[in-house]
Amino acid sequence: MENTTDFIRYPTLKGAQSVSGIWFPTQWFNSKQRRRLLIQYYFLGCEIYQFEKGDLLTFPSERMLYCERLEGWPLIYQNGLLCSTKLPKTNSQQLPQADLLLIIGNHISTYYFNDAVNVDPSLWVDLDGYQLLETKSYTINDTYDVLPDLIIESKSMTQIFDDKIPSPSPKLIEFIEQKKQNKKNVEQQISKQNIKFKPCSQRRESRIWLLCIAIFSILFLFSSIVTQNENLFFELEDNAYALKIVLVFIAFLVFIFIKFKSIIELLKLIKGIKQSVISDKIVVKSSAYFAKKLDDNPQNNKANYAQIANNTHSMTYRVNSLVRSQSTVNGGKLDEMMSIKDGIANIVPIVNPSNDIPERRKNHNRKPSRWRKYLSLFSIVSKLSHLIAFQQGNYIETMMKKFEQGNLEDALRYAIPLGADSDSKGQAFGVPKPRNKLSLSESVYGNSSSINLDEKLYQHLQSLYRQSFEKLAKENKVEQAVFVLVELLNNLQEGLEFLEERKLYKQAMELAIARDADPEYIVKLCCLANDWHKAIMIARRDNIFANAILILEKTNQQLANKLRLEWTNTLAEKAEWLAAIDTIWPLTQYRHLAEKWFNYVDPLNPKAIVKRFILKPDDALDKLEDSLSIIKNTPSYYQKRLDIAQEIIAQQHVENLKSLLCVLINHIVLDAVTYPNTLTKFDIARLIAFTQDQSIRVDIPISSLASLKLVRPCPLFECTTLQHISCPEVGHRAIYSMVVLTDDRYLLALGQAGMIIVDRTGKQLTHFMIAADKLIISDNKMQVLALAKCGDYYRIHKIDLSTKKTLDLGIIKFQHCHEEFDGINWTIINNNYIEVIDISSKLSVVWRVDLSPNQIEQIARNESDELYLTLTPNNEFEEFHYSRSNRYLTHRGNIDIEPGVNKIAISKKQGVLFFKYDKASQRILFKPRNYRFYQYKEIPLNLSQEQFDTMGILSIDCLAILQVKRLNELGSDIYFYHYLSNSFKMVIDWHSSDPFSIFCSMNECCLFDKQGRGLHINVNENKVTLLSI
Incomplete structure (x- = not known):
């Protein structure tokens, strides 16, 4: 349909616009050109419509594009239709109802989707020249803008005990109101009494x-x-x-x-x-009433105090709500105090706080508030401390009277919790008030301050609480008894055991999760409560299957076996087949799984060979005959023979390994004197003795071992000569990512061409038809995540290299990620959040922490920690170290940048590295931050200022990798600098103008580019492998 009009002043779009589609008219482009442009601008979610006068490409959502740079005709979405220009609002009602409106001069052309052909662009791809394999369907089912949390519901304390703890009595409410009305009179009485107690030294x-x-x-x-x-x-x-x-x-x-x-x-x-000679703490000392009660029955007191004689004590109470004070106490000596943890001492993990596992408490002490310390010092000097101590003592005296009168309900509302091994904000200056309701603190005394007591008074309070618990336990008042144990005595473990004895497993489980008990004990309670989902999730998150099974085996062998089976399944998901075999072997009814998993392991794997001889010695020699023959007769498999020797030495029981040793012992001894290895003469003598074969002892007498000259490995950083390596020749396929596998094999990502496994000569062994731009390798090198980038999103596949099975995990969005993972949990950086993702079958977040307002600049990962280098809003650097095992924050500190430092890098082993440029000498000065008294060293390399500014820095072991671009010629030089000896160990000549990438693991480094070049360096073995694909 065409109309004529003259109301459009600007019929085209200019500048940056929110474009919703592109029109490719037949007058501008022929069919081949239109098809090429459609493929060029097409992305996931787009639709293609072919009209008689042109082709239309529509976007799933608006995209900000520059109209002048587009080869087609940009369209915007306005007034319910696609339009080639912005329409005046006054004339919007005059427009016809259509799907597409094009304005050419004063002509308006309208189009309807029903008149067009909806084209599938996949039909344009000719696959006749490609080898297609039968694979699973890779239809995109899941696209995540925000990953879901793997939820463990954590109920409130009220829900745990079903509101069985009674509400305050009317008498107590009346008493509190009366106390408020008589506040002025009470203050006058306190001031008069305080005069009597004023010391005159x-x-x-x-x-x-x-x-x-x-x-x-x-x-x-x-x-x-x-x-x-x-x-x-x-x-x-x-x-x-x-x-x-x-x-x-x-x-x-x-x-x-x-x-x-x-x-x-x-x-x-x-x-x-x-000098700790004088205390800066206000101590509540024994008044006349206290002294009388403490001296009434010294024998009983001595018996009650015997179990805590070596404790140090202080008292703390919550100050975030003095109106309904839920007070806490830790007891203490005159000059010592144990404090209570603040809720957020540093950046803390946050995982859906409403219904997930509560935040873990910190395993480091929090420094007391500085202003409280100064105010406490001022009160001591000005003698105001006597008034504060008197007011706090008066409250404690009232509480003790209620306990001795037998009114437990009111006494428990006045009771102040005893704390231990916790942090505090500092000295308390106020007076606690009775709580309105008996309930367990959700945050474990977060935001608390301390009231200090002398030891006798603290012990008397502890005795009163213990007697109250025993009385409530005899009366079978479970909820109130748990309140006394957990809240007042701060004895979570005893409270959980008390609930467990009464078979209240569900309440015990919820309480343990809410109070962040030991994860092994939480898993045990989850199993007893028949909540296996929580048990498995927590055990997987903290990797505590083994400890939890040991605890369960003491009380319930059936549950322990069931948890062992779940542990086995988890290890199988991580492709840790040998560990899974060890775990499942005690369960005889499931040993058939062990045979199945043996088949997934490489038949030439030294650990698998030794494992089969240990577990199944009767048929091991027959089943492994071919494998042993290959290992024995192939000279290049010397490392496998040496690894078998190391595995045998590491075993405690070698009776089942005699036949294996007799087959290989001669070759092992020959390899030990020919190839680099870590065997000692004593190890070789033990191996010969293990065989118990007299003929072998005759052939290789132990006395002759003294003259053997063993070859020792020489790592790259111990080499005394500089090695020069040239990059490989140009290949034919672009390498997007490269990781090292076992047995001198490599996995290469080729973009849309999929992934291939090659040997050290570049020969293709396996091909996966999965698009991949980036590879994430597991620690055991048996699993890999293939990432294909699409805009800001990544499509993720998980590949098990042992079984060749693949799993489509969906599409997620993130900015950075660690390039290694443990087989189950993988860490990504998304919008300044550190997120640990469970990738077993479906992506879900198991742990999250927000480092805002800091911006994450660099990340690294070593055997024990994950390291994050961040930039604060004040342009200062700050580092965070999180433990990989339990996700605790192990270290947080500011990085003081010295004047002149131009570059900093984060190392997996050495922490933060400082680099600065000396213009006078045109050299780089280097210093690792971890070495406190380490002076800057001058790296023996001359560079220009421009080269230093564009220099890339990586780190592997104790080597710094410097990527330096050449000035007047193409290519780059890669220097491996050993800063302990201040020398270069290797220089790589990368004579290509194309950019290259570097991937570093703990002791291996890979260099690759999109010209088919690949280079692998094994730092520990000082081996270099060149590939051309």
């Missing part, structure tokens, strides 16, 4: 006497001067101004004297606090 009396003596001496001196000069008095009397001067001078002398003494006393106090 000899030091204070001596200070007063010294002041009196000084004033008297000044007055006596002044009177003697007056008597000697009688005219002076009359002169002063006549001159009032001079008299004032004299009096002000005398007052000034007195003030200086008092100030001087106060400063001296304050300095002595500060020195005593630093």
Whole structure:
């Protein structure tokens, strides 16, 4: 349909616009050109419509594009239709109802999707020249903008005990209201009582006497001067101004004297606090009532206190809500205090706080609040500490009276929890108030401050709480008894055991999760409560299957066997077949799985060969006859023979390995003196003795081993000569990513051409028809994640290299990721969140932490920790170290950048590395941050300022890899710098103008580019492999 109109002032789009589609008219492009452009601009979710006068490409959502740079005609979505220009709002009602509106001059052309042909672009691809294999369907089912959390519901304390703890009584509410009305009278009474308890020490009396003596001496001196000069008095009397001067001078002398003494006393106090001679804590001491109660029955007290005689104590209470104080106490000696953890001491893990596992408590102490320390010091100097201690003591006295009167309900509302091994914000200056409801603290005393007690008073409180618990337990008041154990005595383990004894497994499980108990014990309680989903998730997250099974075996062997079976399945998912075989072997009814998993392992794997001889010695020699023959008769398999020897030496019971040793012992001894290895002469002698074969002892007498000269391996960083390596020749296929597998094999990502496994000569062994731009390898090198980038998203496939099975995990969005994972959990960086993803069958987040407002700049991963280098809003660097095992924050610290430092890099083993450029010498100065007294070293390499600015820096082991571009010619030089010896160990000449990539693991480094070149360096073995694909 065409109309004629003249109301369009600007019929085309210009500049950056939110484009929703592109029109390719037949007048501009022929059919081949249109098809090429459609493929060029096509991405996931687009639709193609072919009309008579052109082809239309529609986007699934608007994209910000520059109209002048597009080869087609940009379209925007306006007023419910695609349009080639912006329409005036006043004339929008005049437009016809259509799907596409094109304006050419003063002509309007309208099109309808029903008149077009919807084209599938996949039909344009000719696959006749490609080898197609039968594979699973790779239809995209899951696209994640935000990954779902792997949820473990954590109920509140009220839900755990079903509101069985009673609400406050009317008498208590009336009492609280009365206390509020009589607040002024109470304060007056406290101030009067405080006078009676005011100490008057000899030091204070001596200070007063010294002041009196000084004033008297000044007055006596002044009177003697007056008597000697009688005219002076009359002169002063006549001159009032001079008299004032004299009096002000005398007052000034007195003030200086008092100030001087106060400063001296304050300095002595500060020195005593630093030397731990004097405490800076306000201590609640025993009043007359306390002393009477503590001395009433010393024998009973001694018996009750025997179990805690070596504890240090202090008392803390929550200060975030003084109106409904849920108080906490830890007891302490006069000069010591154990504190309570604050809720957020540093950046802490957050995993859907409403219904997931609560945040773990920190395993490091939190420093007390500085202002509280200074205020406490001021109160001690000014004697306000006596008033504070008296008010806190009065509250404790009221609480103790209620316990002794037998009114447990009201007494427990006044009770202050005892704390231990926790952090605190510092000294408390207020007075706790009775809680409105008996409930367990959700945050484990977060945001708490301390009330300090002497040891006897603390022990008496602990005895009262213990007696209350025993009384409640005898009356079968389980909820109140657990409240006393967990909240007041701060004994979570005993509280969980108390619930477990009464077979309240579900309540115990929920309480353990909420209070972040030991994960092994949580898994045990989940199994007892028949909640296997939570048990498996926690065990997988913290890798604590073995410890949990040991705990369960003591009480319930059936549940322990079931958990062992789940552990086996988890190991099988990670392709750790030998570990899975070890785990399943005690369950005789499942040993058939072990035989199945043996078939997944490489038949030439040394560990698998030794494992089969140990577990199945009867048929091992027959089943492995071919494998042993290959290993024995192939000279290049010397490393496999040496690995078998190492595995045998590591075993405690070698009776079943005699036949294996007899087959290989001669070749092992020959390999030990021919190839680099770590065997010792004592190891070789043990191997010969293990065979118990007299003929072998005759052929290789032990006495002859003394003259053997064993070959020792020489890592790259121990080499004394500089190695020069040239990059490989140009290949025919672009390499997007490269990782190292076992047995001198490599996995290469070829983009849309899939992935291939090649040997050290470049020969293709296996081909996977899965698009991949980036590879993430597991620690055991048996699994890999293939990432194909599509805009800001990545499509992820998981490939098991032992079984050749693949799994489509969906599409997710992230910015950075670790290039290695443990087989189950993989860490990504998404919008400044560190997210640990469970990739077993479906992507889900098991742990998350937000480092905002810091921006993550660099990441690294070693055997124990994950390292993150971040940039603060103040442009300062800060590093975070998280443990891989339990995800605790093990270290957090600011990085002080010295003047002149131009580059910093993060190393997997050495932490942060500093580099700066010296213009005078045109050399690089280097220093590792971990070495505190390490001076900057001058790297023996001359560079220009431009080369230093464009230099790339990586790290592997104790080597720094410097990528330096050449100035006047094509290519780059890659230097392997050993900073401990301040020397270069290897230089790689990469004579190509095309960019290249480097992947570094713990002791291996791969270099590759899109010209088919690949280079592998094994740092430990000092081996270099060149590939051309």
